[in-house]
Amino acid sequence: MGESNISSDNIRGHLDAIILRVLCEGDNYGYEIMKAIAKNSGGQYELKEPSLYTSLKRLEKQKQIVSYWGDETQGGRRKYYKVTSLGKEAYEAALESWKVAKAIIDQLIERQDKS
Amino acid sequence: MDSLHKHVNQLFAKYKGSKQIQELKREILSNLEAKVADLTAGGMSYSDAVDVARRSITSIDDLIDDQSKVYVNQMTAELVQRGLLYVLIAWIVTMPFRIFGSGIMLNGLLLLGSIVLGIVYVVLRLKKQDMHLGRTAAFDVQAAFRRRKLAWIIWAVFIIVTILYNTAMLFGSNIWFQTQVKIAGPYHFATLGTQYALPFVSILVPMLFHIVPGLMMKYEAGEDDGYEA
Structure with missing residues:
Protein backbone atom coordinates (compact mmCIF):
# COMPACT_ATOMS: atom_id res chain seq x y z
CA MET A 1 0.00 0.00 0.00
CA GLY A 2 2.83 2.37 0.97
CA GLU A 3 4.49 2.05 -2.39
CA SER A 4 1.35 2.77 -4.34
CA ASN A 5 0.69 5.86 -2.18
CA ILE A 6 4.10 7.27 -3.01
CA SER A 7 3.47 6.82 -6.69
CA SER A 8 0.04 8.48 -6.39
CA ASP A 9 1.75 11.48 -4.84
CA ASN A 10 4.13 11.66 -7.76
CA ILE A 11 1.32 11.34 -10.24
CA ARG A 12 -1.09 13.80 -8.67
CA GLY A 13 0.69 16.87 -10.01
CA HIS A 14 0.32 15.57 -13.56
CA LEU A 15 -3.32 14.55 -13.47
CA ASP A 16 -4.43 17.37 -15.74
CA ALA A 17 -1.95 16.34 -18.42
CA ILE A 18 -2.88 12.67 -17.98
CA ILE A 19 -6.56 13.47 -18.51
CA LEU A 20 -5.78 15.76 -21.45
CA ARG A 21 -3.89 12.92 -23.08
CA VAL A 22 -6.94 10.67 -22.85
CA LEU A 23 -9.17 13.40 -24.28
CA CYS A 24 -6.70 14.12 -27.09
CA GLU A 25 -7.43 10.59 -28.24
CA GLY A 26 -11.15 11.34 -28.43
CA ASP A 27 -14.10 12.82 -26.53
CA ASN A 28 -14.94 10.85 -23.45
CA TYR A 29 -17.00 10.80 -20.25
CA GLY A 30 -15.93 10.46 -16.63
CA TYR A 31 -16.00 6.74 -16.05
CA GLU A 32 -14.41 5.88 -19.39
CA ILE A 33 -11.65 8.40 -18.71
CA MET A 34 -10.89 6.59 -15.46
CA LYS A 35 -10.87 3.26 -17.25
CA ALA A 36 -8.60 4.57 -19.99
CA ILE A 37 -6.13 5.87 -17.40
CA ALA A 38 -6.14 2.54 -15.56
CA LYS A 39 -5.50 0.81 -18.89
CA ASN A 40 -2.77 3.24 -19.94
CA SER A 41 -0.98 2.56 -16.67
CA GLY A 42 -1.17 -1.17 -17.22
CA GLY A 43 -3.43 -1.43 -14.18
CA GLN A 44 -0.82 0.11 -11.87
CA TYR A 45 -2.63 3.37 -11.28
CA GLU A 46 -6.24 3.96 -10.52
CA LEU A 47 -7.65 7.47 -10.60
CA LYS A 48 -10.16 8.15 -7.83
CA GLU A 49 -13.49 9.83 -8.53
CA PRO A 50 -12.91 12.91 -6.36
CA SER A 51 -9.60 13.65 -8.12
CA LEU A 52 -11.23 13.11 -11.50
CA TYR A 53 -14.00 15.62 -10.90
CA THR A 54 -11.61 18.15 -9.37
CA SER A 55 -9.30 17.96 -12.40
CA LEU A 56 -12.14 18.09 -14.93
CA LYS A 57 -13.58 21.11 -13.23
CA ARG A 58 -10.23 22.90 -13.20
CA LEU A 59 -9.58 22.08 -16.86
CA GLU A 60 -13.00 23.31 -17.85
CA LYS A 61 -12.51 26.52 -15.91
CA GLN A 62 -9.23 27.08 -17.74
CA LYS A 63 -11.09 26.45 -21.01
CA GLN A 64 -8.79 23.57 -21.89
CA ILE A 65 -11.79 21.28 -22.22
CA VAL A 66 -15.48 21.81 -22.90
CA SER A 67 -18.36 19.54 -21.96
CA TYR A 68 -21.57 18.48 -23.63
CA TRP A 69 -24.31 16.02 -22.80
CA GLY A 70 -24.44 12.85 -24.87
CA ASP A 71 -27.62 11.62 -26.49
CA GLU A 72 -27.78 8.09 -25.09
CA THR A 73 -31.26 6.81 -25.67
CA GLN A 74 -31.21 4.23 -22.89
CA GLY A 75 -29.92 4.75 -19.38
CA GLY A 76 -28.71 8.06 -17.98
CA ARG A 77 -27.24 10.64 -20.31
CA ARG A 78 -23.49 11.10 -19.99
CA LYS A 79 -21.46 14.24 -19.81
CA TYR A 80 -18.71 14.16 -22.41
CA TYR A 81 -15.58 16.24 -22.45
CA LYS A 82 -13.79 17.53 -25.52
CA VAL A 83 -10.32 19.00 -25.57
CA THR A 84 -10.04 22.54 -26.97
CA SER A 85 -7.12 23.96 -28.95
CA LEU A 86 -6.03 25.63 -25.72
CA GLY A 87 -6.09 22.22 -24.08
CA LYS A 88 -4.00 20.68 -26.85
CA GLU A 89 -1.42 23.41 -26.41
CA ALA A 90 -1.45 22.89 -22.65
CA TYR A 91 -0.95 19.17 -23.19
CA GLU A 92 2.02 19.68 -25.53
CA ALA A 93 3.55 22.14 -23.06
CA ALA A 94 3.05 19.73 -20.15
CA LEU A 95 4.62 16.92 -22.17
CA GLU A 96 7.66 19.02 -23.03
CA SER A 97 8.16 20.23 -19.48
CA TRP A 98 7.76 16.69 -18.17
CA LYS A 99 10.45 15.41 -20.54
CA VAL A 100 12.84 18.09 -19.35
CA ALA A 101 11.99 17.47 -15.70
CA LYS A 102 12.32 13.73 -16.11
CA ALA A 103 15.82 14.06 -17.53
CA ILE A 104 16.90 16.41 -14.75
CA ILE A 105 15.33 14.35 -11.98
CA ASP A 106 16.97 11.21 -13.37
CA GLN A 107 20.33 12.94 -13.22
CA LEU A 108 19.69 14.26 -9.75
CA ILE A 109 18.28 11.17 -8.14
CA GLU A 110 19.93 8.25 -9.85
CA ARG A 111 23.24 7.09 -8.48
CA GLN A 112 26.05 7.93 -10.88
CA ASP A 113 28.61 5.12 -10.80
CA LYS A 114 31.85 6.80 -11.75
CA SER A 115 34.41 4.34 -12.95
CA MET B 1 -30.16 1.84 -9.85
CA ILE B 64 -18.24 22.64 -4.55
CA ASP B 65 -16.43 25.92 -5.03
CA ASP B 66 -15.28 27.53 -1.81
CA GLN B 67 -15.86 30.85 -3.40
CA SER B 68 -18.95 31.22 -5.51
CA LYS B 69 -19.60 34.24 -7.65
CA VAL B 70 -23.02 35.48 -6.68
CA TYR B 71 -25.23 38.23 -8.08
CA VAL B 72 -24.96 40.05 -4.82
CA ASN B 73 -27.59 42.78 -5.31
CA GLN B 74 -30.24 40.37 -6.50
CA MET B 75 -29.47 38.12 -3.55
CA THR B 76 -29.62 41.00 -1.07
CA ALA B 77 -32.99 42.09 -2.45
CA GLU B 78 -34.48 38.66 -1.91
CA LEU B 79 -32.92 38.38 1.53
CA VAL B 80 -34.47 41.74 2.50
CA GLN B 81 -37.78 40.59 1.03
CA ARG B 82 -37.74 37.43 3.12
CA GLY B 83 -36.68 39.39 6.19
CA LEU B 84 -39.56 41.81 5.62
CA LEU B 85 -41.98 38.92 5.34
CA TYR B 86 -40.74 37.30 8.56
CA VAL B 87 -40.81 40.57 10.51
CA LEU B 88 -44.33 41.33 9.28
CA ILE B 89 -45.53 37.89 10.36
CA ALA B 90 -43.85 38.37 13.75
CA TRP B 91 -45.47 41.79 14.06
CA ILE B 92 -48.94 40.32 13.42
CA VAL B 93 -48.37 37.34 15.69
CA THR B 94 -47.19 39.53 18.58
CA MET B 95 -50.16 41.94 18.38
CA PRO B 96 -52.12 40.17 21.15
CA PHE B 97 -49.16 40.69 23.47
CA ARG B 98 -49.68 44.45 23.36
CA ILE B 99 -51.63 44.16 26.60
CA PHE B 100 -48.30 43.89 28.48
CA GLY B 101 -45.41 46.30 28.73
CA SER B 102 -42.72 44.16 27.09
CA GLY B 103 -45.24 43.09 24.44
CA ILE B 104 -45.95 46.68 23.43
CA MET B 105 -42.27 47.42 23.06
CA LEU B 106 -41.51 44.30 21.03
CA ASN B 107 -44.57 44.77 18.82
CA GLY B 108 -43.61 48.41 18.25
CA LEU B 109 -40.04 47.45 17.37
CA LEU B 110 -41.29 44.87 14.86
CA LEU B 111 -43.53 47.47 13.23
CA LEU B 112 -40.61 49.86 13.01
CA GLY B 113 -38.47 47.04 11.57
CA SER B 114 -41.12 46.27 8.94
CA ILE B 115 -41.24 49.90 7.86
CA VAL B 116 -37.45 50.20 7.60
CA LEU B 117 -37.09 46.90 5.72
CA GLY B 118 -40.00 47.86 3.48
CA ILE B 119 -38.29 51.10 2.47
CA VAL B 120 -34.96 49.32 1.88
CA TYR B 121 -36.73 46.70 -0.20
CA VAL B 122 -38.50 49.23 -2.41
CA VAL B 123 -35.24 51.13 -2.95
CA LEU B 124 -33.42 47.91 -3.90
CA ARG B 125 -36.14 46.82 -6.31
CA LEU B 126 -36.24 50.19 -8.02
CA LYS B 127 -32.63 49.85 -9.15
CA LYS B 128 -33.05 48.01 -12.41
CA GLN B 129 -29.87 48.87 -14.29
CA ASP B 130 -27.79 45.95 -15.62
CA MET B 131 -24.76 47.32 -13.83
CA HIS B 132 -26.56 47.00 -10.55
CA LEU B 133 -28.21 43.62 -11.17
CA GLY B 134 -25.10 42.13 -12.77
CA ARG B 135 -22.71 43.00 -9.98
CA THR B 136 -21.16 39.89 -8.50
CA ALA B 137 -19.19 39.21 -5.38
CA ALA B 138 -17.50 36.07 -4.13
CA PHE B 139 -19.06 34.25 -1.23
CA ASP B 140 -18.05 31.14 0.64
CA VAL B 141 -21.09 28.85 0.51
CA GLN B 142 -19.53 26.29 2.85
CA ALA B 143 -18.92 29.02 5.43
CA ALA B 144 -22.53 30.13 5.05
CA PHE B 145 -23.60 26.58 5.90
CA ARG B 146 -21.37 26.66 8.97
CA ARG B 147 -22.76 30.04 10.04
CA ARG B 148 -26.29 28.73 9.61
CA LYS B 149 -25.56 25.80 11.92
CA LEU B 150 -23.92 28.09 14.45
CA ALA B 151 -26.90 30.48 14.36
CA TRP B 152 -29.28 27.63 15.22
CA ILE B 153 -27.04 26.39 18.02
CA ILE B 154 -26.75 29.85 19.56
CA TRP B 155 -30.49 30.35 19.24
CA ALA B 156 -31.22 27.00 20.92
CA VAL B 157 -28.89 27.89 23.79
CA PHE B 158 -30.56 31.30 24.10
CA ILE B 159 -34.03 29.73 24.27
CA ILE B 160 -32.96 27.16 26.86
CA VAL B 161 -31.35 29.85 28.99
CA THR B 162 -34.39 32.16 28.85
CA ILE B 163 -36.72 29.31 29.75
CA LEU B 164 -34.53 28.36 32.71
CA TYR B 165 -34.20 32.02 33.72
CA ASN B 166 -37.95 32.64 33.56
CA THR B 167 -38.66 29.49 35.50
CA ALA B 168 -36.14 30.44 38.16
CA MET B 169 -37.50 33.99 38.45
CA LEU B 170 -41.18 33.01 38.44
CA PHE B 171 -41.26 29.70 40.20
CA GLY B 172 -37.86 29.48 41.89
CA SER B 173 -39.25 29.97 45.37
CA ASN B 174 -42.09 27.53 44.69
CA ILE B 175 -39.58 24.89 43.75
CA TRP B 176 -37.22 25.74 46.60
CA PHE B 177 -39.87 25.75 49.32
CA GLN B 178 -41.96 23.12 47.60
CA THR B 179 -45.05 25.27 47.70
CA GLN B 180 -47.87 25.13 45.23
CA VAL B 181 -47.71 27.36 42.16
CA LYS B 182 -50.56 29.84 42.41
CA ILE B 183 -51.95 31.32 39.25
CA ALA B 184 -54.36 34.07 40.19
CA GLY B 185 -56.47 34.03 37.05
CA PRO B 186 -56.49 34.25 33.27
CA TYR B 187 -54.65 37.58 33.27
CA HIS B 188 -51.86 36.22 35.44
CA PHE B 189 -51.72 33.11 33.29
CA ALA B 190 -51.41 35.22 30.15
CA THR B 191 -48.60 37.26 31.74
CA LEU B 192 -46.69 34.09 32.50
CA GLY B 193 -47.32 32.71 29.04
CA THR B 194 -46.10 35.93 27.46
CA GLN B 195 -42.85 35.82 29.37
CA TYR B 196 -42.20 32.36 28.02
CA ALA B 197 -43.45 33.05 24.51
CA LEU B 198 -41.86 36.37 23.61
CA PRO B 199 -38.23 35.14 23.40
CA PHE B 200 -39.32 32.76 20.62
CA VAL B 201 -39.75 35.75 18.31
CA SER B 202 -35.95 35.70 18.04
CA ILE B 203 -36.34 32.65 15.77
CA LEU B 204 -36.30 35.31 13.02
CA VAL B 205 -32.54 35.50 13.28
CA PRO B 206 -31.62 31.83 12.66
CA MET B 207 -34.39 31.64 10.04
CA LEU B 208 -32.66 34.35 8.03
CA PHE B 209 -29.27 32.65 8.44
CA HIS B 210 -30.97 29.47 7.29
CA ILE B 211 -31.95 30.77 3.87
CA VAL B 212 -28.63 32.46 3.05
CA PRO B 213 -26.77 29.42 1.59
CA GLY B 214 -29.77 28.59 -0.59
CA LEU B 215 -29.96 32.13 -1.90
CA MET B 216 -26.23 32.10 -2.66
CA MET B 217 -26.71 29.03 -4.82
CA LYS B 218 -29.86 30.42 -6.40
CA TYR B 219 -28.12 33.61 -7.50
CA GLU B 220 -24.82 31.96 -8.36
CA ALA B 221 -23.33 33.42 -11.52
CA GLY B 222 -22.51 30.85 -14.17
CA GLU B 223 -19.01 30.48 -15.60
CA ASP B 224 -19.96 31.87 -18.98
CA ASP B 225 -22.15 34.76 -17.99
CA GLY B 226 -19.48 37.19 -18.97
CA TYR B 227 -19.22 39.10 -15.73
CA GLU B 228 -15.73 39.18 -14.35
CA ALA B 229 -15.30 38.88 -10.60
Missing part, protein backbone atom coordinates in the same frame (compact mmCIF):
# COMPACT_ATOMS: atom_id res chain seq x y z
CA ASP B 2 -32.29 2.89 -6.89
CA SER B 3 -29.72 2.67 -4.13
CA LEU B 4 -27.19 4.57 -6.26
CA HIS B 5 -29.76 7.28 -6.77
CA LYS B 6 -30.29 7.45 -3.04
CA HIS B 7 -26.57 7.64 -2.40
CA VAL B 8 -26.11 10.51 -4.84
CA ASN B 9 -29.15 12.29 -3.40
CA GLN B 10 -27.55 12.01 0.02
CA LEU B 11 -24.26 13.40 -1.26
CA PHE B 12 -26.13 16.41 -2.59
CA ALA B 13 -28.64 16.71 0.25
CA LYS B 14 -27.31 20.10 1.37
CA TYR B 15 -26.99 21.54 -2.11
CA LYS B 16 -29.96 22.61 -4.10
CA GLY B 17 -30.77 25.14 -6.71
CA SER B 18 -27.85 26.08 -8.85
CA LYS B 19 -27.75 24.65 -12.35
CA GLN B 20 -24.07 23.78 -12.13
CA ILE B 21 -24.66 21.68 -9.04
CA GLN B 22 -27.59 19.87 -10.68
CA GLU B 23 -25.34 19.07 -13.64
CA LEU B 24 -22.60 17.76 -11.40
CA LYS B 25 -25.15 15.55 -9.68
CA ARG B 26 -26.36 14.08 -12.97
CA GLU B 27 -22.80 13.59 -14.11
CA ILE B 28 -21.74 11.75 -10.96
CA LEU B 29 -24.83 9.54 -11.05
CA SER B 30 -24.33 8.61 -14.71
CA ASN B 31 -20.66 7.77 -14.13
CA LEU B 32 -21.50 5.61 -11.11
CA GLU B 33 -24.13 3.84 -13.17
CA ALA B 34 -21.54 3.20 -15.87
CA LYS B 35 -19.19 1.85 -13.21
CA VAL B 36 -21.81 -0.54 -11.85
CA ALA B 37 -22.72 -1.71 -15.37
CA ASP B 38 -19.04 -2.28 -16.12
CA LEU B 39 -18.34 -4.14 -12.88
CA THR B 40 -21.37 -6.41 -13.24
CA ALA B 41 -20.39 -7.12 -16.84
CA GLY B 42 -17.03 -8.20 -15.40
CA GLY B 43 -18.76 -10.80 -13.24
CA MET B 44 -19.28 -8.92 -9.98
CA SER B 45 -22.66 -9.28 -8.29
CA TYR B 46 -24.93 -6.29 -8.59
CA SER B 47 -25.02 -5.47 -4.89
CA ASP B 48 -21.21 -5.70 -4.58
CA ALA B 49 -20.84 -3.41 -7.59
CA VAL B 50 -23.19 -0.86 -6.05
CA ASP B 51 -21.17 -1.05 -2.83
CA VAL B 52 -17.93 -0.39 -4.68
CA ALA B 53 -19.51 2.50 -6.56
CA ARG B 54 -20.89 4.05 -3.39
CA ARG B 55 -17.56 3.81 -1.62
CA SER B 56 -15.76 5.42 -4.54
CA ILE B 57 -17.28 8.79 -3.76
CA THR B 58 -18.43 9.59 -0.26
CA SER B 59 -18.40 13.38 -0.21
CA ILE B 60 -18.71 16.13 -2.76
CA ASP B 61 -17.95 19.02 -0.43
CA ASP B 62 -14.51 19.47 -2.01
CA LEU B 63 -16.07 19.70 -5.46
